[in-house]
Amino acid sequence: KDITAQIAYSKLGGDVILAAAYSHELPRYGVEGNFTNHSASYATGLLLACRLLKKLRGERGEEEEGAAPFRADLDTGLARTTKGSRIFSVMMGVVDGGIDVPHDESVDDQVEQTEDEMWTQAHAAIRASPEPLVKEKKEVEKKSWNEAKLTYSERQ
Numbered sequence: 001k002d003i004t005a006q007i008a009y010s011k012l013g014g015d016v017i018l019a020a021a022y023s024h025e026l027p028r029y030g031v032e033g034n035f036t037n038h039s040a041s042y043a044t045g046l047l048l049a050c051r052l053l054k055k056l057r058g059e060r061g062e063e064e065e066g067a068a069p070f071r072a073d074l075d076t077g078l079a080r081t082t083k084g085s086r087i088f089s090v091m092m093g094v095v096d097g098g099i100d101v102p103h104d105e106s107v108d109d110q111v112e113q114t115e116d117e118m119w120t121q122a123h124a125a126i127r128a129s130p131e132p133l134v135k136e137k138k139e140v141e142k143k144s145w146n147e148a149k150l151t152y153s154e155r156q
Contacts, residue, residue, distance in 0.1 A: 001036045005048040005090050007072055007099075019055060021048035025132070029125040030118060039119050041089035046123060048090075049097020050130035071100040 003023035008015045023035035023044045034040065056070065072094070076087050088103075095101050 003036060003041055003044045003086070003090065005044050005094070007048065007052050019048055019052035021045075021051060026122065028133070029122045031122045032118065036086070038086055038089045039116070041086040042093040042096075043119065043122055043126065045090035045093020045095075046097045047093075047126050047130055049094045049099045050127055051132070053098050054130055069098065069100045071102075074101055074103065 004020065005022075006020045007018045009018065010016070021044050023040045025047065026035055026040060026043055029043070029047075031040065031043065053070065074087075074091055079085070079087055081087060091101055091103060095103070
């Protein structure tokens with residue numbers, strides 16, 4: 001299992017993903033154990049928000065004077081939005097990361113915050129470097145399934 005969080009917008013040609021974060025990336029930030037609990041959901045949302053804001057603001061990272069915060073709407077898809085759902089933990093991570101997501105204030109009370117040392121260090125590490133790892137592109141060796149044709153002199 002894995003938690004996936006994305007910020008997207010739609011165009012006529014299809015949806016465009018601005019940023020994405022996955023809970024299987026959390027071990028990079030010092031998280032051990034389960035990656036599908038509420039704490040991992042919150043950290044995944046925080047990672048998504050930090051990634052998007054770093055991408056939009058560039059290297060400077062700080063918010064400009066008088067600039068409106070980035071606003072996003074929560075789309076849960078087919079997932080159930082029952083009280084205490086992990087979706088709201090992801091949303092609170094995004095909100096705490098600096099993205100404005102309109103929501104009811106009662107959701108703030110439903111999401112439990114853990115005071116574990118591992119998670120506080122992970123949150124600090126996420127804020128420090130939210131960039132995704134860049135994979136090296138492997139050189140692909142083209143395979144030829146047909147045998148090379150022999151010349152007339154080779155056939156003799």
